[in-house]
Amino acid sequence: MTPTSAPSTEEFLDLLRTMLLIRRVEERLRDDFHAGKLPGGVHLYIGQEAVAAGVCAHLNDDDWIASTHRGHGHFLAKGGDPKAMIAEIHGKETGICRGMGGSMHVADFSRGIIGANGIVGGGVGITVGAALAAQLENKGQVAVCFFGDGAANQGVFMEAMNVGALWKLPLVLICEHNGFSEFSPSDTVTAGDIADRPEAFDIPSTSVDGNDAIAVWEAASAAVDHARRGNGPSFVLATTYRTHGHNEGEVYWLSGTYRDNSEIEDWNRRDPIERLTRTLVERDICTLDEVGAMDREILDTVEDACAFAEASAVPSPDAVQDLMFFNQAP
Amino acid sequence: MAKKRLIQAINDALTEEMERDERVILFGEDVEISMFGDTVGLLDRFGPDRVRNTPICEATLSGMAVGAAAAGYRVILHMMFSNFIYTGFDAIANQMAKIRLMTGGQIMLPVTVIAGYGGGRSTAAQHSDTPYPALMNLGGINVAVPSTPADAAGLLKTAIRGNNPTFYLEAGGRGGQRGEVPDGDHLMPLGQAAIRRSGGDVTLVSVGAMMRPTLRAARALAADGIEAEVIDCRTLVPLDTETIKASVARTGRLVVVDEARDRCSAASHIAAVIAEESFHDLRAPVRRVTVPNIAMPYAPNVEKPLLPNPERIAEAAATLVQA
Numbered sequence: 001m002t003p004t005s006a007p008s009t010e011e012f013l014d015l016l017r018t019m020l021l022i023r024r025v026e027e028r029l030r031d032d033f034h035a036g037k038l039p040g041g042v043h044l045y046i047g048q049e050a051v052a053a054g055v056c057a058h059l060n061d062d063d064w065i066a067s068t069h070r071g072h073g074h075f076l077a078k079g080g081d082p083k084a085m086i087a088e089i090h091g092k093e094t095g096i097c098r099g100m101g102g103s104m105h106v107a108d109f110s111r112g113i114i115g116a117n118g119i120v121g122g123g124v125g126i127t128v129g130a131a132l133a134a135q136l137e138n139k140g141q142v143a144v145c146f147f148g149d150g151a152a153n154q155g156v157f158m159e160a161m162n163v164g165a166l167w168k169l170p171l172v173l174i175c176e177h178n179g180f181s182e183f184s185p186s187d188t189v190t191a192g193d194i195a196d197r198p199e200a201f202d203i204p205s206t207s208v209d210g211n212d213a214i215a216v217w218e219a220a221s222a223a224v225d226h227a228r229r230g231n232g233p234s235f236v237l238a239t240t241y242r243t244h245g246h247n248e249g250e251v252y253w254l255s256g257t258y259r260d261n262s263e264i265e266d267w268n269r270r271d272p273i274e275r276l277t278r279t280l281v282e283r284d285i286c287t288l289d290e291v292g293a294m295d296r297e298i299l300d301t302v303e304d305a306c307a308f309a310e311a312s313a314v315p316s317p318d319a320v321q322d323l324m325f326f327n328q329a330p
Numbered sequence: 331m332a333k334k335r336l337i338q339a340i341n342d343a344l345t346e347e348m349e350r351d352e353r354v355i356l357f358g359e360d361v362e363i364s365m366f367g368d369t370v371g372l373l374d375r376f377g378p379d380r381v382r383n384t385p386i387c388e389a390t391l392s393g394m395a396v397g398a399a400a401a402g403y404r405v406i407l408h409m410m411f412s413n414f415i416y417t418g419f420d421a422i423a424n425q426m427a428k429i430r431l432m433t434g435g436q437i438m439l440p441v442t443v444i445a446g447y448g449g450g451r452s453t454a455a456q457h458s459d460t461p462y463p464a465l466m467n468l469g470g471i472n473v474a475v476p477s478t479p480a481d482a483a484g485l486l487k488t489a490i491r492g493n494n495p496t497f498y499l500e501a502g503g504r505g506g507q508r509g510e511v512p513d514g515d516h517l518m519p520l521g522q523a524a525i526r527r528s529g530g531d532v533t534l535v536s537v538g539a540m541m542r543p544t545l546r547a548a549r550a551l552a553a554d555g556i557e558a559e560v561i562d563c564r565t566l567v568p569l570d571t572e573t574i575k576a577s578v579a580r581t582g583r584l585v586v587v588d589e590a591r592d593r594c595s596a597a598s599h600i601a602a603v604i605a606e607e608s609f610h611d612l613r614a615p616v617r618r619v620t621v622p623n624i625a626m627p628y629a630p631n632v633e634k635p636l637l638p639n640p641e642r643i644a645e646a647a648a649t650l651v652q653a
Binding site: 108136162 | 355379380382384385387389390391392393394395396397398399400401402403405420421424425429430431432433434435436437438439469470472493494568
């Protein structure tokens with residue numbers, strides 16, 4: 001598949017803004033986690049921002065996404081409210097899920113965000129269902145599944161490709177190959193090239209540098225367009241790197257290490273945000289000063305969102321009574 | 331009133347609900363040819379958009395039910411044999427049962443999952459389970475176990491129109507049983523047990539298809555001068571504990587008949603509720619007539635005696651009354 005277009009100036013700036021927002025939110029959550037301010041753990045998206053931003057740039061509010069346990073970036077890129085997300089991660093009643101889901105379950109159905117998911121591969125079948133609904137609606141909606149190289153080894157991945165291709169569903173499969181299945185380096189748990197797997201189902205498969213926001217944007221543009229036109233599923237393998245741990249708390253309880261620091265340093269030199277910034281400056285789309293101003297604005301947004309979260313009340317313990325069932329006692 | 335076979339009552343209810351609401355969709359393995367006969371004719375009538383044969387991929391099918399319902403459809407998922415629920419259990423236990431709570435109540439999940447359950451026909455260990463105890467324990471899942479054509483129709487219509495995930499379990503091999511079904515739009519609310527027979531000496535609570543052997547046991551007991559009250563649960567979640575408690579308050583004795591394996595069975599739950607909440611009404615210990623903690627064997631002479639039968643039920647009841 002070939003990209004349908006290149007980003008416009010405004011689209012370039014939106015891409016950078018989204019990536020910066022994700023980075024600044026994640027850095028703040030990192031700090032707040034280590035300061036003991038968060039009740040639960042967080043799985044940070046730092047280093048992978050180009051994927052969520054590059055894909056979601058092509059989506060409308062009524063398109064669906066399902067995400068992973070590392071889902072803050074997808075939530076924000078799809079237009080989710082940072083205040084409501086951060087309040088959720090603080091376990092507050094103003095959280096997007098009223099404090100009932102936490103970091104691993106941030107969802108906003110009004111924006112097509114079916115939700116992050118604590119089960120590796122858990123979003124795959126759900127996305128197929130949303131894609132079926134989108135096909136029945138026949139309004140050009142698409143359903144996008146973000147999942148990792150770890151989830152690509154779950155059986156549902158094969159099942160979903162089979163059903164999606166068989167029924168020509170408007171399904172976009174985005175595999176973020178971040179190098180690790182939890183604590184296991186990918187090559188110790190994965191045979192072959194994941195990007196070869198869709199081809200067995202005649203699903204178009206594209207491999208991109210997941211730290212190159214423009215490459216992701218272009219690949220996603222083609223994949224989303226393919227689905228919108230009713231041509232069926234497509235697959236994008238975005239190779240990136242998880243610069244933080246599987247779980248931010250792992251440094252406190254993991255018995256050993258599973259990678260060299262030099263590997264992290266190598267990938268930090270390929271930072272997707274620095275890379276996009278450099279390109280935009282080189283192409284005279286913006287200046288470094290303008291990026292700085294954008295960053296300060298985002299830092300203010302993050303600061304406001306955190307202050308809002310911290311000042312918010314905790315949910316009433318009774319709130320759970322209404323949540324297991326609709327209009328029925330649990 | 332019209333006399334119908336149980337499977338016909340289900341087929342009619344599905345047809346009526348799909349006719350009534352075009353956002354009801356149905357998918358599953360072989361729903362076109364319909365192994366049990368419950369979905370026969372639906373594909374021809376409603377077309378391949380709304381009625382779809384699927385590949386055999388339960389892990390994805392249960393996830394799809396969640397996704398399509400979250401995206402605004404009323405989903406009926408046919409899982410054929412209820413053992414296949416285990417194959418699709420991840421999205422049932424981790425998504426379907428929890429997504430409403432996890433997302434702070436942002437969505438309703440109108441999903442009806444149909445599957446045939448139970449042994450007694452030499453279908454062997456992997457086609458004869460009764461997975462409702464596991465489903466009952468998940469939390470956000472309703473469980474219906476209809477035993478008559480009227481309830482089969484009424485509970486299915488309620489499940490489809492409802493806004494919560496409901497497992498609608500058909501007792502395997504009982505599709506030919508006939509009974510009266512009320513004319514018109516017959517709905518049976520979830521959580522209302524039926525008193526199938528009145529009696530003052532002992533309460534016999536039956537789960538699903540255990541209703542018939544339980545009634546036969548009650549008739550045998552009557553011949554011996556023991557009047558049993560027979561209560562058919564109809565649904566296990568929600569469970570009509572009030573009707574059971576009120577009966578136990580009259581009889582002072584309880585036998586629960588359940589074709590699930592004994593440990594953590596529906597019978598165990600009902601026994602625990604009565605032990606906690608009706609202890610002072612009891613004149614004898616609660617008895618459970620269930621299947622031993624054994625997988626269903628194939629050979630009929632080994633399988634049959636494992637299932638509750640009228641003799642075992644009557645014996646358990648008589649022991650309590652004579653105690």
